Amino acid sequence: MALLQVSGSPHVHTEESVKKIMWTVIIALVPTMIFSFLFFGLQAIVLTLVAVVSCVFFEWIIQKYLLKITPTITDGSAIITGILLAFNLPSNLPWWIVIIGALVAIGLGKMVYGGLGNNLFNPALVGRVFLLISFPQQMTTWPKPHHWFTQATTLSDATTGATPLGIIKSGLAQGHDVSQLMETLPSYAQMLLGERGGSLGEVAALAIIAGGIFMLIRKVISWHIPVAFIGTAFIFAAMMHWINPGLYIPPSYHILSGGLLLGAVFMATDMVTSPMSNWGKIIFGVGCGLLTIIIRVAGSYPEGVSFAILIMNAFVPLINKGFKPKRFGSQKIKA
Amino acid sequence: MKYFSVLLDNLTKKCYFCKPKILFLINLNSVKTFRLGGIHPENNKFAHSSQIEEFPLPTQAVLYATQHLGAPSTVVVAKGDKVKVGQLLAKGEAFISANLHSPYSGTINKIDAVADITGYKKTAIVIDVEGDEWEDDIDKSPEIKREIRLSPAEIIEKIKEKGIVGLGGACFPTHVKFMVPQGKKAEYMIINAAECEPYISIDNRVMLERTEEFLIGACILRDALQLPTLHIGVEHNKAEAIEKLTQTAKNYQGVEIHTLRTKYPQGAEKQLIKAITGREVPSGKLPIDVGCIVNNVCTSYAVYEAVQKNKPLISNFLSYTGKSIQTPKNYLVRLGTPIQNIIEANGGLPEDTEKLISGGPMMGKAIANRDAFTSKGFSCLLIINNKEGKRKESINCIRCGKCVEACPMGLEPYLLAPLSEAARWEDMEKEHVMDCIECGCCQFSCPSSRPLLDHIRLGKNKTGAMIRARNTK
Numbered sequence: 001m002a003l004l005q006v007s008g009s010p011h012v013h014t015e016e017s018v019k020k021i022m023w024t025v026i027i028a029l030v031p032t033m034i035f036s037f038l039f040f041g042l043q044a045i046v047l048t049l050v051a052v053v054s055c056v057f058f059e060w061i062i063q064k065y066l067l068k069i070t071p072t073i074t075d076g077s078a079i080i081t082g083i084l085l086a087f088n089l090p091s092n093l094p095w096w097i098v099i100i101g102a103l104v105a106i107g108l109g110k111m112v113y114g115g116l117g118n119n120l121f122n123p124a125l126v127g128r129v130f131l132l133i134s135f136p137q138q139m140t141t142w143p144k145p146h147h148w149f150t151q152a153t154t155l156s157d158a159t160t161g162a163t164p165l166g167i168i169k170s171g172l173a174q175g176h177d178v179s180q181l182m183e184t185l186p187s188y189a190q191m192l193l194g195e196r197g198g199s200l201g202e203v204a205a206l207a208i209i210a211g212g213i214f215m216l217i218r219k220v221i222s223w224h225i226p227v228a229f230i231g232t233a234f235i236f237a238a239m240m241h242w243i244n245p246g247l248y249i250p251p252s253y254h255i256l257s258g259g260l261l262l263g264a265v266f267m268a269t270d271m272v273t274s275p276m277s278n279w280g281k282i283i284f285g286v287g288c289g290l291l292t293i294i295i296r297v298a299g300s301y302p303e304g305v306s307f308a309i310l311i312m313n314a315f316v317p318l319i320n321k322g323f324k325p326k327r328f329g330s331q332k333i334k335a
Numbered sequence: 336m337k338y339f340s341v342l343l344d345n346l347t348k349k350c351y352f353c354k355p356k357i358l359f360l361i362n363l364n365s366v367k368t369f370r371l372g373g374i375h376p377e378n379n380k381f382a383h384s385s386q387i388e389e390f391p392l393p394t395q396a397v398l399y400a401t402q403h404l405g406a407p408s409t410v411v412v413a414k415g416d417k418v419k420v421g422q423l424l425a426k427g428e429a430f431i432s433a434n435l436h437s438p439y440s441g442t443i444n445k446i447d448a449v450a451d452i453t454g455y456k457k458t459a460i461v462i463d464v465e466g467d468e469w470e471d472d473i474d475k476s477p478e479i480k481r482e483i484r485l486s487p488a489e490i491i492e493k494i495k496e497k498g499i500v501g502l503g504g505a506c507f508p509t510h511v512k513f514m515v516p517q518g519k520k521a522e523y524m525i526i527n528a529a530e531c532e533p534y535i536s537i538d539n540r541v542m543l544e545r546t547e548e549f550l551i552g553a554c555i556l557r558d559a560l561q562l563p564t565l566h567i568g569v570e571h572n573k574a575e576a577i578e579k580l581t582q583t584a585k586n587y588q589g590v591e592i593h594t595l596r597t598k599y600p601q602g603a604e605k606q607l608i609k610a611i612t613g614r615e616v617p618s619g620k621l622p623i624d625v626g627c628i629v630n631n632v633c634t635s636y637a638v639y640e641a642v643q644k645n646k647p648l649i650s651n652f653l654s655y656t657g658k659s660i661q662t663p664k665n666y667l668v669r670l671g672t673p674i675q676n677i678i679e680a681n682g683g684l685p686e687d688t689e690k691l692i693s694g695g696p697m698m699g700k701a702i703a704n705r706d707a708f709t710s711k712g713f714s715c716l717l718i719i720n721n722k723e724g725k726r727k728e729s730i731n732c733i734r735c736g737k738c739v740e741a742c743p744m745g746l747e748p749y750l751l752a753p754l755s756e757a758a759r760w761e762d763m764e765k766e767h768v769m770d771c772i773e774c775g776c777c778q779f780s781c782p783s784s785r786p787l788l789d790h791i792r793l794g795k796n797k798t799g800a801m802i803r804a805r806n807t808k
Contacts, residue, residue, distance in 0.1 A: 005690045006703045007726065008789045010775030011719050012376060012533070012696040016782045018733055072730065117731035117783075271735040276747065327745040327767060328371050328605065329618040 018116075021271075022076030024218050028211035029083050029266065035194050035204035039145030040091035044200050050095050052082030054102035062111045077116050081105055084124035087201020087262060088306070089131070090142045097135055101127040121313045122273045125306045132306070140166070142197035162302075163197045164257045168249055169302040177246050182253075191256040201266075202259040212265035221269040224278050228285025229264040229292075230255055236293045248297060260292060263305035273313045280316075280323035287312045366571055368596035369606040372743035374776045376599055376697065378572060382536040382656040382663035387544055389667045390653075390680070392464055396439055396671035397449050398424060400458045402711040403500040404507045405431035410460060416443045421470035421647055424460055427498070433508040434498035438649035438669035440468035452674070452693050452700060452707040459708075462671070473646050479547050480643040483555055490559040490642055497641035498648045498711075503527060503602070503631035504694055506712040509638070512628055513559055522626035523612055524557045526567040526635055528576070529595055529602030532695025535715040537652040538632040540665045542569075542576040545636055546583045552639030554587060556630055564589045568611050572597040599697060600774040604629050606743055618770050633714065651709055653677075657718030659685035672709045674702070677716055689724035692717040697775045727784040738777035738787060744770045748777035748787045755794030760801045763794045769802070771795055 036044045059078040063071040085105050089098065105127025113119040132139045142163055162170065164185045171181040186196040194204030201208075215221045237251035254260065259267075268274060268288050275284050288308045295304025401407040406429030412418060418437040425435040441464045449459035469475060485493065495510035515521050530538040541549055557565040569577050571594045584590040593611050595601050605616045607629060614625040622629055630638075633652050640646040649670055655677055656663035664681065674691075678684055684691075691702035694715055738748035746767055754763045771791055778788040 004688070004702065004705065005724060006701040007690075008701075008786075008792060009699055009773070010697045010779050010788065011690055011692055011699065011701065011717075012723055012779065013727065013784065014374075014376075014780050014782070016737070016780065017727070017784070018730060018782045021733075021735065021782055075730070115731060117733040271733050274734075276734065276736040276739050276749065325739055325742075325745045325747065326371065327618065327770065328609075328743065329615050329620070329770065330745075 018075050018077075021220055022080060024220050025080050025215065025266075026076060026083070028214045028220075029080070029087075029201075031207040031210050032087065032201050032204060032262075033083065035207045036087070036091075036200040039194055039203060040143065040200060043091040043143070044086075046095070047089060047091055047093060047098060047200065048083065048086040050098045051086035051089070051102055052079055054099045055079070055082035055085065055106050058103050058106040059111070062107060063115070067111070067115075072116065075116065078106060081110070081123045081127075084122075084201070084266060085127045087266075088124060088128040088199050088259065090139065090198075091200055092141070092143045093138055097131060097138060100134075101131045104130040117272055119272055120316070121310055122267055122270050125267060125310050125313075129306050129310060132301075142199070144197055145195055145203060164191070164253075165296065165302040166197075172247065178249050179246070182249070185253075188252070188256065191253070196257075199259065199262075202262045205256050205261050208261045208265050215265075215269075220271075221265075222278070222281065224281035225269045225274060225285040225288075226264045228282045229268055229288045230260070232286045232289025233260060233264075233293050234289075236290055240293070240297060254293065254296070258296070258303045259305040263288070263292070263309055267305070268309050268312070273316060275316050275319040275323065277320070277323050277325040280319045283319055283323060284312055284316065287315065366594050366596045367568075367610045368598055368601065369609040369743060371745050372741050372776060373598045373600065373606075374741050374780055375597075376533050376779060378597070379533045379656075379658065380536050380539070380572070381534070381658075381660070382654045382665050383539060385536075385540070385663055385665045387540050387652065387665045387667055390669070390672060390677065392439065392467065392669060393672050393676055394464055395444065396462050396464055396669070397673075397708040398435060398438070398460045398462065398671040399449070399451055399708070399710050400425045400435065400460060402435060402506060402670070403427070403433040404505055405429065405433070405511075407458075408432055408435055410446055410458065412443050412446075412460065414443055414445050417441070418443060418462065419468050419470050420649065421473050427508070431508055431511050433500050433506075434496065434647070436498055436647035436649055437462065438671060439464045441465040450704045450707060451710070452702045452704055454703040474644040479551070481547075481551060483551070483558055483642070485555075485642060487559045487561055490555055493642050494559075494638060497637075497646070499634065499637050499641055500648070500711050501631055502633035502637065502651070502712050502714060504698065504712055504714065509630065509634055512623075512630070513556075515560075515623060519623050520626055521560045521562065521623065521628050523608075523628070524553075524560050524562050524565050525607060525611055525627055525629045526553045526556075526565065526632065527602050527604070527607055527629050528567050528569045528573075528632045529607060530573070530632075531570060531597075531599045531602040532697055532699075532715075533599075534656050534717050535654050535695050536656070536663075537654045537665055537714050539573050539576050541632050541636055541652055542573070543579055546579050548639045549632060549636050550580070550583055550587055550590065551643065552635035552637070553630075554590070555638055555642050556628075556635060557589070560628065564591055566591050566593060566611050568593045568595050568601075568607055570595045570597045570601055599776065600743055600772070603743065603772055603774055605772065618767060648711060651711065651713050653709065653713060654715040654717075655681060656715065657685075657720065658723065659687055659720045660718055668709050668713075670709055670711060674707055674709065674716065675705060677709075678705075684718065685720065687720040687722070688718055689721040690719040692719055697779065698773065726786070729785045730783045732783055732785060735782060737780045737782060741776040741780040743774060743776060744772060746771060748791060751794060752785065752787045752790040755790040755797075758797070760794065760798045763798045764802065768795050768798050 056078045060071045105123040109123030109126035110119045192205045234251045237254040240248040291308035292304045408425035408427045419440045422437045427433040444461040448456040499509040500506040692699040
């Protein structure tokens with residue numbers, strides 16, 4: 001101790017770090033991951049591993065050889081991108097498509113903007129939407145999950161099939177009524193536990209909610225986005241259902257089906273690509289909820305969460321500009 | 336109820352999961368706080384229960400001629416003069432200025448430029464200390480004088496004459512605060528006893544050991560404004576002090592004690608006013624615009640001594656503390672004592688010292704010059720060890736919004752810092768940078784360890800200069 005350090009205040013710092021935040025998110029993703037392994041077996045494990053390893057690898061190689069900076073793969077953000085990408089894919093997707101997805105997610109979704117913190121769009125969703133447009137066939141056939149909890153009667157024995165939303169979309173196109181279709185769909189209990197067709201991470205609603213609560217307690221996310229997202233989707237879907245129950249499915253089924261919960265809890269709440277102020281977050285969530293339902297009922301894709309979040313991501317800079325936090329001292333003096 | 340909340344606070348420190356919920360419960364009871372932002376740094380009040388000791392006199396002392404915020408004072412003594420304790424050394428002649436009195440008896444060795452704690456050379460008076468002979472009109476007896484004899488105008492004159500400045504850290508001349516501008520009215524006299532900075536425990540000790548003197552001093556300030564009530568805000572981690580104050584205040588009329596939540600920056604002027612009165616000081620305005628005048632605990636004590644004992648501000652209460660300090664101390668130190676003396680009296684600096692801080696860890700100044708001397712408002716000599724003091728390497732902003740959440744002024748540090756880096760002062764002004772109170776909450780809470788406040792402070796200075804230049808045109 002010969003020299004004293006001199007710097008501006010503050011001289012102490014929180015224990016919190018980016019690494020800790022990222023690992024908290026990873027822990028929050030674990031229950032959903034376990035459920036996906038239970039339902040889709042070895043295929044799911046392999047797919048998740050391929051996605052994570054390739055995301056980390058691409059981040060490392062791009063930073064080291066293309067950008068020539070010190071790789072930051074230890075911060076855990078590439079691992080999250082990998083897991084979230086895997087969660088958005090059907091378990092029987094060929095491994096090479098997963099690798100392409102990882103390259104797009106990390107390369108086009110994140111690194112071209114300047115790495116962690118600078119990306120405009122959620123990297124995992126960029127990867128997913130790229131794959132959905134490039135490989136529509138592989139991306140929309142889902143294997144049926146194992147039946148661990150309930151004895152399935154309504155699901156057929158086929159090894160692959162559409163998601164509940166897909167069944168509704170094609171059923172409606174063939175002129176069926178929603179109430180007829182609902183009988184062929186998984187029950188609410190099955191939806192909650194995850195016995196239905198779908199991507200790896202979107203099937204087990206309870207596990208996603210558990211992860212969300214964990215992140216809320218650890219203050220990694222705030223309630224604003226998930227509540228605004230799910231709440232808006234619910235209200236909007238309820239209005240549609242009320243207007244024409246024959247054409248539109250009940251709102252609670254909307255919430256549990258597809259990637260809405262996964263999107264609302266893990267994807268829309270991504271710190272980098274969501275607004276800063278609380279009101280901004282609520283506007284963001286409302287926009288996501290509205291767009292999701294509009295795409296689901298009016299668009300040609302059965303599912304709209306990814307597009308909704310990506311579209312709202314693009315609005316984030318504008319929202320940040322328009323919705324400032326409440327300033328101290330902005331109120332008038334009371335006479 | 337307050338014991339209950341202190342107990343809960345201690346319990347929940349260990350349990351991460353129930354903390355938010357329990358804090359919510361505390362919010363529901365009588366504990367007051369400000370709403371926007373704020374953080375919970377480690378309390379580290381190690382010196383909480385160390386008795387105040389008088390620090391021995393040095394053989395040679397150096398007094399910076401200007402120890403306050405405002406116009407410099409003029410030195411009124413010359414080399415070779417003999418001085419007594421309490422004799423005027425430098426006179427504050429401008430409106431915002433303060434007097435300085437000699438804390439020692441002895442001979443003026445020289446008047447020279449001496450480096451202060453930041454290493455910047457300032458005019459200073461060097462005194463060779465000989466004995467301890469006081470001016471005759473100073474009452475040195477320990478007897479407590481309760482009766483307030485002076486009129487409001489006389490009190491303010493006395494405060495001015497005895498060189499009292501705000502001892503919370505800013506050293507703003509106290510008498511100026513009491514000159515209420517035309518058309519404005521003081522409605523609240525608030526004593527800031529929050530002591531929200533971690534480590535510092537000196538207000539707590541003064542409240543415990545000099546309870547009556549402090550209360551009388553506060554009452555004098557209240558009487559100077561001719562107000563019926565005095566409001567004292569204390570954070571609820573000082574339960575003992577709250578208890579003692581409540582007991583003692585029973586003998587005094589019109590003293591109201593508010594328990595505040597332990598949350599940084601509870602003791603920031605604007606936040607304290609909000610917590611106690613519910614009023615919000617508008618952007619760019621002063622506390623007096625909402626009818627409030629805020630003073631610190633040690634200032635009140637100094638006012639008591641000045642008004643009742645005729646004693647000028649010649650000494651400072653000071654905590655000597657830090658994580659690596661074996662026995663944290665609280666001292667009563669005469670102004671102009673070498674910092675080195677305090678360190679050596681405690682066995683030198685510990686091996687793992689990273690920084691020396693004058694003040695608290697959140698807003699204190701890092702000491703660049705160990706050979707400097709204590710001055711008015713030097714409330715804590717804090718030794719930061721290399722474990723907590725080393726800055727982590729800063730990485731990309733991940734836009735988590737923790738700084739926005741933490742900012743008690745509702746600003747957006749994540750936005751202000753890059754604006755400052757890009758030298759866009761006009762844009763910074765639009766983003767209300769001048770409202771920044773430099774509390775450090777943003778930088779403290781940044782998970783990417785970005786030097787947010789460094790940039791914002793620079794930007795605030797530059798923007799302020801730009802605004803002043805525009806106004807003088």
